Amino acid sequence: ARIVTLPGDGVGPEVTAAAVAVLKTVAARYEHVFAFEEQLIGGIAIDATGEPLPAASLAACQSADAVLLGAVGGPKWSDPNAPVRPEQGLLALRAALGVYANLRPLQVHPALANLSPLKNDKLKHVDVLFVRELTGGAYFGAKTRSADAATDECRYTVAEIERVVRRAFDLARDRRRHVTSVDKANVLETSRLWRSTVQRIAADYPDVKLEHQLVDSMAMLLLTQPNRYDVVVTENLFGDILTDEAAALAGSLGLLPSASLGDGRRGLYEPIHGSAPDIAGLGVANPVGAILSAALLLRHSLGLEAEAVAIESAVEQVLRHGPHSRDIGGSAGTDEVRDAVLAAIE
Amino acid sequence: ARIVTLPGDGVGPEVTAAAVAVLKTVAARYEHVFAFEEQLIGGIAIDATGEPLPAASLAACQSADAVLLGAVGGPKWSDPNAPVRPEQGLLALRAALGVYANLRPLQVHPALANLSPLKNDKLKHVDVLFVRELTGGAYFGAKTRSADAATDECRYTVAEIERVVRRAFDLARDRRRHVTSVDKANVLETSRLWRSTVQRIAADYPDVKLEHQLVDSMAMLLLTQPNRYDVVVTENLFGDILTDEAAALAGSLGLLPSASLGDGRRGLYEPIHGSAPDIAGLGVANPVGAILSAALLLRHSLGLEAEAVAIESAVEQVLRHGPHSRDIGGSAGTDEVRDAVLAAIE
Ligand SMILES: CC(C)[C@H](C(=O)O)[C@@H](O)C(=O)O
Ligand SMILES: CC(C)[C@H](C(=O)O)[C@@H](O)C(=O)O
Numbered sequence: 001a002r003i004v005t006l007p008g009d010g011v012g013p014e015v016t017a018a019a020v021a022v023l024k025t026v027a028a029r030y031e032h033v034f035a036f037e038e039q040l041i042g043g044i045a046i047d048a049t050g051e052p053l054p055a056a057s058l059a060a061c062q063s064a065d066a067v068l069l070g071a072v073g074g075p076k077w078s079d080p081n082a083p084v085r086p087e088q089g090l091l092a093l094r095a096a097l098g099v100y101a102n103l104r105p106l107q108v109h110p111a112l113a114n115l116s117p118l119k120n121d122k123l124k125h126v127d128v129l130f131v132r133e134l135t136g137g138a139y140f141g142a143k144t145r146s147a148d149a150a151t152d153e154c155r156y157t158v159a160e161i162e163r164v165v166r167r168a169f170d171l172a173r174d175r176r177r178h179v180t181s182v183d184k185a186n187v188l189e190t191s192r193l194w195r196s197t198v199q200r201i202a203a204d205y206p207d208v209k210l211e212h213q214l215v216d217s218m219a220m221l222l223l224t225q226p227n228r229y230d231v232v233v234t235e236n237l238f239g240d241i242l243t244d245e246a247a248a249l250a251g252s253l254g255l256l257p258s259a260s261l262g263d264g265r266r267g268l269y270e271p272i273h274g275s276a277p278d279i280a281g282l283g284v285a286n287p288v289g290a291i292l293s294a295a296l297l298l299r300h301s302l303g304l305e306a307e308a309v310a311i312e313s314a315v316e317q318v319l320r321h322g323p324h325s326r327d328i329g330g331s332a333g334t335d336e337v338r339d340a341v342l343a344a345i346e
Numbered sequence: 347a348r349i350v351t352l353p354g355d356g357v358g359p360e361v362t363a364a365a366v367a368v369l370k371t372v373a374a375r376y377e378h379v380f381a382f383e384e385q386l387i388g389g390i391a392i393d394a395t396g397e398p399l400p401a402a403s404l405a406a407c408q409s410a411d412a413v414l415l416g417a418v419g420g421p422k423w424s425d426p427n428a429p430v431r432p433e434q435g436l437l438a439l440r441a442a443l444g445v446y447a448n449l450r451p452l453q454v455h456p457a458l459a460n461l462s463p464l465k466n467d468k469l470k471h472v473d474v475l476f477v478r479e480l481t482g483g484a485y486f487g488a489k490t491r492s493a494d495a496a497t498d499e500c501r502y503t504v505a506e507i508e509r510v511v512r513r514a515f516d517l518a519r520d521r522r523r524h525v526t527s528v529d530k531a532n533v534l535e536t537s538r539l540w541r542s543t544v545q546r547i548a549a550d551y552p553d554v555k556l557e558h559q560l561v562d563s564m565a566m567l568l569l570t571q572p573n574r575y576d577v578v579v580t581e582n583l584f585g586d587i588l589t590d591e592a593a594a595l596a597g598s599l600g601l602l603p604s605a606s607l608g609d610g611r612r613g614l615y616e617p618i619h620g621s622a623p624d625i626a627g628l629g630v631a632n633p634v635g636a637i638l639s640a641a642l643l644l645r646h647s648l649g650l651e652a653e654a655v656a657i658e659s660a661v662e663q664v665l666r667h668g669p670h671s672r673d674i675g676g677s678a679g680t681d682e683v684r685d686a687v688l689a690a691i692e
Contacts, residue, residue, distance in 0.1 A: 073532075080531035080538050087532045117468045117569045138500065143535035149503040150539035154484065157495040184583070185426035186419075186433045189489035192426050193496035219565070219591035220599070223463045237530070241587055245565035253566070 001302050002035045004064040006057065006093075008042040009077075009086060010275025011285035012070020018287030018338035019068060019294040025342050026298070026307050037064070041093065042072030042086035042275075052089030058096055066301035067097070067268045068294060071275035095135050099260035099268050100160065101167045102134040103296070104243045108250055109319045112328055115251030118223065125227040128246060129175065131168040132239025134260055136160045137190070139236050156190045156235065161197040167261070168233035169205045177208045178230035182218045182238055194235060215242070222246055247272055252327040254286030255319075257293035259300050267301040269293040279326075283333045286325040288315055291341055314344035347380050347648050350410040352387040352403065352439075355423075355432060356621025357631035358416020364633030364684035365414060365640040371688050372644070372653050383410070387439065388418030388432035388621075398435030404442055412647035413443070413614045414640060417621035441481050445606035445614050446506065447513045448478040449642070450589045454596050455665045458674055461597030464569065471573040474592065475521065477514040478585025480606055482506045483536070485582050502536045502581065507543040513607070514579035515551045523554045524576035528564045528584055540581060561588070568592055593618055598673040600632030601665075603639035605646050613647040615639040629679045632671040634661055637687055660690035 005020060007013035020036060027034045039057035046052050052072070061067045072086040079085075106128045113120045133156075141153035165181070172179045181198045183191035195212060202210040213221065215238045221228070222245055234242060247253050253273040260268040271289025279285055292315060299308035318340045324330025325337050332340075351366060353359035366382060373380045385403035392398050398418070407413045418432040425431075454462060454469045462469055479502075487499035511527070518525045527544045529537035541558060548556040559567065561584045567574070568591055580588060593599050599619040606614040617635025625631055638661060645654035664686045670676025671683050678686075 080541055085532065091533070117464050119463055119465055122463045139533055141497070145535050145539065148505070149501060150535045151487070151499055151501045152534045152536050153497055153499050155495065155497045159494070184586075186431065187437070187485055188498045189491050189496040190498050193491065195426055216586045216590040219587045220594040223569070223591065223594040238587075240530075240562045241565045241584075244562040245569065245591060248566040248569040 001032065001065045002037065002063070003297070004060045004067045005036055005038045006041040006061075006067060006069040007038065008070040008072045008275065009044055009074045010071055010277045010280040012042070012072070012275055014283065014285050014334050015271060015287045015290035016068060016070040018334055019290040021338055022291050022311060022341055022345070023294050025345055026310060029345060030304070030307050032304070041069065041089045043074050043077040045089060046077060046084055046086065050084070052084060052086050053092045058093065061093060061097060065266060066297045068297060069268060069270040070290065071271070071273065073275050074277045074280070091139060094260060094268065095140060097266060097268055098135065098262035100133060100135045101164050101261045102132040102239065103171070103259045103261065104130040104132065104256065104272060106130065106246050106250060106256065109255070111320050112251045112255075115328055116249050118226070118249050122226060123249065126249065128226065128229045129171060129231045130239060130243045130246065131164060131171065131231060131233040132243060133160070133164045133235045137236035154188070154190050154237070156193060158193065158197055161194050162201060163263070165198050165201050165233055168231050169201065169208055172208045172231040173205070176230040178211070179208055180211045180213055180218070180229055180232045182213050182215050182232060182234035182242065184215050185212070186214060190235070218242060219245060243272065252286065253289070254325065254327045255288045255292070257289050257296050259293070259296040261300055265301050265303070267297065269297040283335065284326050285334050286327050287334050287338050288319070291315060291338070310345050311341070313346070314341045317344045347378065347411045348409070349380055349382050349643070350406045350413045351382055351384045352413060352415040353384065354388040354416040354418045354621065355390055355420045356417055356623045356626040358388070358418070358621055360629065360631050360680050361617060361633045361636035362414060362416040364680055365636040367684055368637050368657060368687055368691070369640050371691055372656060375691060376650070376653050378650070387415065387435045389420050389423040391435060392423060392430055392432065396430070398430060398432050399438045404439065407439060407443060411612060412643045414643060415614060415616040416636065417617070417619065419621050420623045420626070437485060440606060440614065441486060443612060443614055444481065444608035446479060446481045447510050447607045448480040448585065449517070449605045449607065450476040450478065450602065450618060452476065452592050452596060452602065455601070457666050458597045458601075461674055462595050464572070464595050468572060469595065472595065474572065474575045475517060475577045476585060476589045476592065477510060477517065477577060477579040478589060479506070479510045479581045483582035500534070500536050500583070502539060504539065504543055507540050508547060509609070511544050511547050511579055514577050515547065515554055518554045518577040519551070522576040524557070525554055526557045526559055526564070526575055526578045528559050528561050528578060528580035528588065530561050531558070532560060536581070564588060565591060589618065598632065599635070600671065600673045601634045601638070603635050603642050605639070605642040607646055611647050611649070613643065615643040629681065630672050631680050632673050633680050633684050634665070637661060637684070656691050657687070659692070660687045663690045
């Protein structure tokens with residue numbers, strides 16, 4: 001299998017290296033051959049080539065089986081009015097790969113409940129899979145800007161809604177068979193189309209319970225009743241906000257992975273944390289989010305379920321017994337956590 | 347002073363009646379004359395007239411000094427694809443009154459910290475004033491709908507951004523002189539205009555500290571560091587989501603008031619809770635959000651600061667010593683809480 005790595009900016013290279021080390025150990029243990037190819041994206045790509053997603057990077061990703069990304073962005077490239085910005089590379093990559101379904105699983109590890117801002121009784125049995133639409137909505141709609149006004153258009157087609165919602169229902173069948181669809185149908189036309197499309201699709205899944213929530217209510221319910229939810233599906237911008245809110249419950253952003261999938265097997269995998277410029281280069285970043293993203297890569301793009309579980313079990317042991325990185329209250333560096341995961345892989 | 351009441355749907359009439367009783371007691375105590383006029387809005391208005399904001403209601407509001415609203419909506423009118431919906435009345439009223447700045451203060455009462463999903467150490471010193479833009483953005487932009495697609499346009503002019511941001515900076519001067527502006531400037535053109543406008547205005551307020559946050563980060567920071575924030579200003583849809591998320595921290599939605607202000611003194615005041623159809627008519631709704639909204643009405647529309655403080659102090663005593671309504675762990679009905687507040691007004 002061919003895996004392209006896009007380490008990107010800040011702590012991206014550090015955590016990506018740790019995830020690659022884990023993939024190499026799994027390859028050796030299970031006798032697979034993974035070919036790795038590193039490419040540029042983000043700020044580092046802008047510095048080297050003037051573009052946040054150089055053509056060579058995109059071409060490599062488009063012919064790979066899977067892409068593992070670190071993080072993009074940093075203070076050096078943070079002016080939102082600059083003509084070329086690191087995030088553009090990430091958005092262009094998502095669009096070019098057609099990875100319309102962004103999966104963000106959320107579980108709160110019992111050993112880390114003390115790190116969560118939420119009371120521990122609220123955290124029991126929290127196990128949510130967010131499915132965020134990733135290649136539509138206001139992120140990719142028409143924009144205008146004049147001296148005295150600006151616009152962003154949020155646009156969704158039925159086909160765009162349907163494919164991501166079907167993915168959510170399919171995923172729910174392997175879980176607790178409960179889908180919560182989030183919109184703002186009392187105000188937005190795109191949300192009304194979203195809701196009626198969801199309603200139509202739900203008829204094909206009579207075994208899955210469907211619930212609708214307005215995005216404002218959902219922002220509240222995630223805090224008051226987080227364990228009520230199984231699969232939560234929503235559009236791009238709502239998903240961006242709600243998944244970050246939910247991530248705060250886990251105690252540290254450093255722990256959480258994501259998978260972005262399209263119609264084929266090719267996928268884009270990234271930890272949900274950002275480039276964390278304040279700790280970049282210090283060797284203290286938590287590699288767990290990136291390592292768990294590598295596990296999702298094995299599962300969804302390479303179909304290697306046992307290997308994915310091997311990584312997840314190893315991470316589980318390390319979270320339970322340590323060593324822990326700084327963000328979760330320990331003092332271990334990135335390499336020490338990586339080595340503990342490597343040692344725990346069966 | 348002329349006050350129009352719009353009790354609306356669900357528990358709206360119950361909590362509005364309690365707030366009016368409080369205003370009447372204050373009027374008697376401080377020797378003011380308040381004239382009350384009740385009008386229709388929302389589902390009850392649709393049933394009576396076919397319209398969610400009848401012309402008579404709007405005209406009365408436009409010539410009043412202040413408007414006190416209960417809540418709109420309910421299961422009877424909840425089809426988002428119906429041509430006429432209760433929320434349309436509220437949105438039309440906000441637009442017609444030009445109340446572009448929606449103020450939502452958040453404090454967590456120490457006696458109620460046990461009700462919050464957040465750990466109590468996180469809740470210490472939480473005192474945030476949200477200023478949500480209320481008459482622009484995707485709520486009021488052009489919408490289209492065809493068989494296979496829909497669009498919502500988010501549009502902001504510099505003038506729309508400037509007036510609400512100036513309001514936020516002005517309010518910060520009476521508080522801890524810290525403004526956090528929330529946008530999604532790494533993706534949205536309206537957010538880039540928002541950010542550069544905020545930056546320009548900040549130059550007029552060298553005594554106020556300004557911070558920018560992306561909306562996804564802010565959704566997380568509200569949970570991990572809620573006591574870091576003073577005044578938070580943002581656009582309409584982000585404000586809708588973030589203020590509901592923040593409201594969850596208070597332990598119950600039933601406690602929180604809001605004020606919607608324009609350029610003049612006229613304002614629209616409403617508790618942030620909805621119509622709560624499950625408990626409508628039972629006499630158990632918490633009237634505190636509505637009563638505190640009445641206090642904001644006295645402060646912002648009538649300039650009666652001492653009277654506003656008298657209500658707030660009375661509520662403070664009732665929250666400290668009871669009686670408490672069901673949503674905050676007690677068993678008192680709406681009238682019992684109202685009577686306790688009345689008795690505590692000095
Ligand atoms: C970097 C940014 C463009 C991105 C997004 O908003 O999608 C990030 O916040 C994310 O959630 O992956
Ligand atoms: C009822 C609805 C239209 C409204 C809004 O979204 O503005 C409500 O959620 C609010 O926050 O006041």
